[in-house]
Amino acid sequence: MREVMDELTGWWERGETVGMGTVVGTWRSAPRQPGAAMLVGPGGEAVGSVSGGCVEGAVYELAQDVVASGRPALQRYGVSDDDAYAVGLTCGGILDVFVEPVSRETFPELGEVARDVAAGRPVAVATVVEHPEPTWVGRRIVVRPEDGDVGGDAVATAARTASIGSARADDAVLDDARGLLAQGRSGLLTYGPDGERRGEGMRVFVSAFAPKPRMLVFGAIDFAAAVARVGSFLGYQVTVCDARPVFATTTRFPGADEVVVRWPSDYLQDEVDAGRVDARTVVAVLTHDPKFDVPLLEVALRLPDVGFVGAMGSRRTHDDRLARLREAGLTETELARLSSPIGLDLGARTPEETAVSIAAEIVALRWGGAGERLTATDGPIHHHHHTDAPTP
Secondary structure, rough: OOOHHHHHHHHHHHHOOOOEEEEEEEOOOOOOOOEEEEEEEOOOOOOOOOOOOOOHHHHHHHHHHHHOOOOOEEEOOOOOOOOOOOOOOOOOEEEEEEEEEEEOOHHHHHHHHHHHHOOOOOOEEEEEEEOOOOOOOOEEEEEEEEEOOOOOOHHHHHHHHOOOOHHHHHHHHHHHHHHHHOOOOOOOEEEOOOOOOOOOOEEEEEEEEEEEEEEEEEOOOHHHHHHHHHHHOOOOEEEEOOOOOOOOOOOOOOOEEEEEEOHHHHHHHHHOOOOOOOOOEEEEEEOHHHHHHHHHHHHHHEEEEEEEEEEEOOOOHHHHHHHHHHHHOOOHHOOOEEEOOOOOOOOOOOHHHHHHHHHHHHHHHHOOOOOOOOOHHOOOOOOOOOOOOOOO
């Protein structure tokens, strides 16, 4: 929806009704990703794309029918003997498109959502796209963080201005929508008719609008290259920073989104002052050199909102680092936020294995996991988010 937001809100503000088709599910080599949208305006205008041309004609006609009837529809498009030439995908993919009428009456929150998107504030819209009870289809709740905490329970207050049909369903969708919003990605969720975790019947599409969470890796070493690759794989916007230009090069760190040659503490402070560090940001300090580490950690551990701060080094390095930080005036509460030595005990040896260890600790702290083997534990596999845990 992001790419058609301007046109959509323009018609919405003028009180018009627009037919909107959104890709909510894809299989195999579908040409567009979930969240891609196409509009059919009040004058028959077509804006956007759901398939790059393969099924736009069929979606256009369906959107007109939906606007006329006021009833949303979920339609699957793919290749079969019957529709290969009519509305098939020449690429061989399959996609589900949800088509709904959008107006001030059906989507009163759109104006506020559009302002959040334009300002770069994280927000998600969860819409019921399939349900055995037709009156549920098209209902939505808005997930909007408060106080910059994308993953925290503060989301619930703003989201409960509407309901998708029951408190149980709302709770389930809110919980999962928070997870998608924290990752900055959209997705299709499946539940039982009343939001049951096990079961089918209700499908909800979460359209998440959020910048990627940031991973700031300090220290241009081999371990940093591996951490950057894993961080990118997990969906982070990765920056590698080092004061030494001979080591901090884009050639050495192809997995990073950017490589910065700056004194680490100065760079972090500038990013904080610019508002580019929030409760989802991960800080990984891998230099294990006190002249870089101590000033950098002074800044990082005093931040009111940062998801994770970890530092590499031996036990001896860790003890020396703590002593220096205490001399610099950090409190025990601030020091307790430091994960050092960084990572979980996986017996890692190589840079790649160490990067997995670091990523595992970040994920565990993010979702409240204990870092144990699942075979040795009981209870739910997927933890609910704990508000007292760091949230990258």
